[in-house]
Amino acid sequence: MPSVSSRVIRFHEIGEPFDVLREERIEIPDPPGDSVRVRVLATGLNPADWSLCRGFMPGTLPRGIGCDVAGVVDAVGPDVVGVAGVDRKGGSGTVRAGDVVFGTADFVGQPSAGAADVAILNRWFRIPDGLDPVQAATLPMAVQTAAWTLELMDLHPGATLLVHGAGAMVGYAAVQIALRRGARVIATAGPTFTADLEGFGARVTPYGEGMPARVRALTGGRDIDLVLDTPRPSPGTLPDLIALAGGDPRRVVTISNHEEARNLGARVNIDELRPGLTPLSVLLPQYASLAAQGAFRLPIAKTYPLEQWRDAVRLSLDGNPHGKVMLLPDARGRHEN
Known part of the structure; x- marks a missing residue:
């Protein structure tokens, strides 16, 4: 042709x-x-x-x-x-x-x-x-980024995951994927998607001033196991996220705040992409099928x-x-x- x-x-x-x-x-x-x-x-x-x-x-x-x-x-x-x-x-x-x-x-x-x-x-x-x-x-970029990043984080059932910026599409996808994998999810998001995220099964709190204290209240004062940082670049937020993860920067992964994360010792998802992650030929048809059933969106x-x-x-x-x-x-x- x-x-x-x-x-x-x-x-x-x-x-x-x-x-x-x-x-x-x-x-x-x-x-x-x-x-x-x-x-x-x-x-x-x-x-x-x-x-x-x-x-x-x-x-x-x-x-x-x-x-x-x-x-x-x-x-x-x-x-x-x-x-x-x-x-x-x-x-x-x-x-x-x-x-x-x-x-x-x-x-x-x-x-x-x-x-x-x-x-x-x-x-x-x-x-x-x-x-x-x-x-x-x-679906493609948001599902691929969220799913592969959660794989890199070795998210396991029962872990408590904080998704920072869950109103962004990678964060919105990550909440659903993490819940399907049996994690307990706390999400920071604005009012637009709070009802959606709570409907999926996440506990939601606003981002911005006072966020760390609000997250601590949701965990009963306990540290977060893993943190996924998903908003567009937002300099200055990573220290709070690292503190919520017990002060361990390796428990925090960002998709956007690359240089700040590298300087603080936190992880950047694109630095760790590797062979062996779920192939797109499996991942994308799976989530398209779920979307067709109304189980992902x-x-x-x-x-x-x-x-x-x-x-x-x-x-x-x-x-x-x-x-x-x-x-x-x-x-x-x-x-x-």
């Missing part, structure tokens, strides 16, 4: 997102190797997109934004043999043009990503019956058509969008599942 023309949102230089992002029209080629090309139905914006714009994980430019994608397959790579993306073991059948899938855009190997009409996916999975593609597109703050990408970026950059910000390049086919 020949290359196809697509609108893309991408950057050609490093800088603040609004300074460097631009909308362009380019040709998206046939998918290479173990990849598929999709007509994008939905893509989720993440804080990581803005870190990429600012120089995180530097690579060849131009680059796109939007890692989390749901779409309709329109071409498959020459090495594709099954439905399990790059991890093809256990595939059940073949992926064909017209299949509705979700997964991750190849934002490293391609000059554009999911914020586009058409995207190349390097990992993809069928969307189970009962799950809307837009909801499926909320991530809230959506707002959806925007692709042409309103600036408004979507603005809301995401606000720092507290209250859910996933989603771009919908093409709403057709959303319920073709």
Whole structure:
């Protein structure tokens, strides 16, 4: 199948997102190797997109934004043999043009990503019956980050976990995953998601001034076993979290306050990623199935058509969008599942 023309949102230089992002029209080629090309139905914006714009994980430019994608397959790579993306073991059948899938855009190997009409996916999975593609597109990065980080922390049943910033999507996912693993969970969050988090089974207290004392009240004065720090960078919060963990910085893992954590001896999740963690070919279908059953979810703050990408970026950059910000390049086919 020949290359196809697509609108893309991408950057050609490093800088603040609004300074460097631009909308362009380019040709998206046939998918290479173990990849598929999709007509994008939905893509989720993440804080990581803005870190990429600012120089995180530097690579060849131009680059796109939007890692989390749901779409309709329109071409498959020459090495594709099954439905399990790059991890093809256990595939059940073949992926064909017209299949509705979700997964991750190849934002490293391609000059554009999911914020586009058409995207190349390097990992993809069928969307189970009962799950809307837009909801499926909320899952990949938040589930992957939360689940793998909890694995690195060796979270075990009965442990008390503090999820700091559980109103952020990784934190929101981590609360649900940790509870499913039998942990006792305390979450710090604002009022928007307090009822949700308590409904999952967490004990919730506001973040901000007085937070350590409130957490101590919930534990009866006992130390926290493990702390997961999930908000966007918030300098100055880690000393309190370390104190809550009995003063042991190795019991605190952050996904965002990298340099402060390294300086204090706390752990940074990306420093410890390693082979042997649950493969995405297991993890993402599992949580998509749970989402289809109503047993796992991530809230959506707002959806925007692709042409309103600036408004979507603005809301995401606000720092507290209250859910996933989603771009919908093409709403057709959303319920073709």
